[in-house]
Amino acid sequence: MLPIIRQMHDAESDEARAGVLLQLPDVVLVRHMAVFAKACRQGGLELGDLFIDMRRAEWLEAAE
Numbered sequence: 559m560l561p562i563i564r565q566m567h568d569a570e571s572d573e574a575r576a577g578v579l580l581q582l583p584d585v586v587l588v589r590h591m592a593v594f595a596k597a598c599r600q601g602g603l604e605l606g607d608l609f610i611d612m613r614r615a616e617w618l619e620a621a622e
Contacts, residue, residue, distance in 0.1 A: 563590060566597045575603045579610070587613060 562578060569575040575598065579587075587594060591610060598606035 560586070560590070562586065563593055563597075566594060569601065572601070572603050572606075575601055575606055576609075579606050584613070584617070588617070 562582065566575060566578045569578060579594065579598075582594070587610070591614065595607055595610050598604070598610065
């Protein structure tokens, strides 16, 4: 498991989880999107899950 994924799972607050999400390079988020989304849902960070959805939509739009 990547250390940044471990940080997300071990984060003790929404602020810590949000900080991890904001630091993620796109390539890591694309490759492990489901893992980060699941960590957001399990931690109750609804805005984190929304943030991931927005990033995904941006990538899809840019690919068109």
